[in-house]
Amino acid sequence: MPVPLRKQLIVFDLDETLSLSKTPIDKEMAGLLKKLLARYKVSVISGGLWEQMRTQLVAPLLECDTPLENLFIFPTCGACFYTHHDGGWVCVYENMFTQEEKKKIFDAFDKALPEAHFAYPKKLYGELIEDRGTQVTFSAFGQRAPLAIKSKWDPDMAKRKHIIEKLVKYIPEFEIRAGGSTSIDVTIQGIDKAYGVRQMETHLKIPRHAILFIGDRLHPGGNDYPVKELGVQCRSVRGPEDTKMLVRSFL
Numbered sequence: 001m002p003v004p005l006r007k008q009l010i011v012f013d014l015d016e017t018l019s020l021s022k023t024p025i026d027k028e029m030a031g032l033l034k035k036l037l038a039r040y041k042v043s044v045i046s047g048g049l050w051e052q053m054r055t056q057l058v059a060p061l062l063e064c065d066t067p068l069e070n071l072f073i074f075p076t077c078g079a080c081f082y083t084h085h086d087g088g089w090v091c092v093y094e095n096m097f098t099q100e101e102k103k104k105i106f107d108a109f110d111k112a113l114p115e116a117h118f119a120y121p122k123k124l125y126g127e128l129i130e131d132r133g134t135q136v137t138f139s140a141f142g143q144r145a146p147l148a149i150k151s152k153w154d155p156d157m158a159k160r161k162h163i164i165e166k167l168v169k170y171i172p173e174f175e176i177r178a179g180g181s182t183s184i185d186v187t188i189q190g191i192d193k194a195y196g197v198r199q200m201e202t203h204l205k206i207p208r209h210a211i212l213f214i215g216d217r218l219h220p221g222g223n224d225y226p227v228k229e230l231g232v233q234c235r236s237v238r239g240p241e242d243t244k245m246l247v248r249s250f251l
Contacts (some may be wrong), residue, residue: 009206010036010250011197011232013215013224014046014057015180017243021147022052025060029240032247034066039251041204045074045196047179047223049132050082050091072204077179077223078196079134079187081203092203095134095188105136105171105186112166118159125149134191138163140182150181157221160184179223194226208232214243 012018018033019025025033036042044057053075061068068084075082080094097105109129113120118140120128126142139145140153154160160178167176167184175192179185193215201208213234215224228234237243 006210007040007212007233008210009041009043009200009204009212011043011045011200011211011213011227012243013193013213013217014044014048014053016216016239017214017237018044019056019240021150021181022048022056022143023147024056026240027060027064029244030060030064030066032244032251033061034064035251036247037066037068037070041070041072041206043072043074043196043200043204045078045193047077047135047137047183047185048075050075050080054089072200074196074199076132076135077177077185077187077192078199079191081196081199083203093199095191097134097136097188101174101188102131102136105174106131108167108170109136109138111170112163115166116159116163118163134187136186137179138184138186139180145182147181153182161221177223177226178221179217185223192226193224194230197227197230197232214246 015021018029046053053073071084073082081092082089083092106129121141124142125145128142130137130143141149157178163184164176173189175187175189177185177192200206208231211232213227213232214237216237217224218228218234218236219225235246237246
């Protein structure tokens with residue numbers, strides 16, 4: 001079904017929507033996004049850091065000479081916002097944790113993981129719990145773990161739901177959601193992808209009814225689900241190949 005012409009902004013999740021987890025978008029996806037950006041404003045919102053999104057999304061787009069003025073990037077579930085202006089990227093806002101807040105979150109993980117009987121891996125691929133400034137993220141095998149390992153660990157999110165149940169006891173004042181394949185994201189209360197979409201409405205001056213969101217975790221408990229609860233029109237995909245078919249239908 002093509003996007004109605006009244007849609008002004010198309011919003012994408014990144015991992016498992018535009019690309020496989022923590023991998024750059026492929027050339028075909030970059031080419032499709034280039035064409036899409038010529039016709040629509042496009043936002044990408046992810047639990048990942050700005051630096052990760054530059055590698056995963058921006059660099060492949062630059063390789064195919066994509067104009068970036070219509071691209072708006074919301075890292076760490078919308079806790080910050082970057083826009084392209086005068087040939088460079090500008091941070092519009094950034095909701096940073098205090099040192100005290102970060103310590104409380106790390107301490108909560110130290111208590112919750114043993115209580116949830118989390119089996120610490122023998123090998124970590126990066127940090128188990130990462131300070132992203134605007135977000136603290138737990139990844140069961142580390143952020144750089146191979147897809148083959150990550151995809152098998154918690155496909156139904158049951159393990160992460162159990163950990164989150166324990167975390168909530170210690171840090172009920174924060175937003176806690178499962179993200180990606182093995183991650184749990186903690187942000188300031190009220191900051192999730194719905195918050196990011198509301199910021200898009202404000203900063204881009206686009207009404208909610210003119211926004212379409214595309215993601216792979218629109219089910220209850222998924223980190224895309226808050227956007228659906230917000231009342232934004234959403235389309236669910238099962239991976240990048242699904243997304244490519246959808247984008248082709250828009251063009």
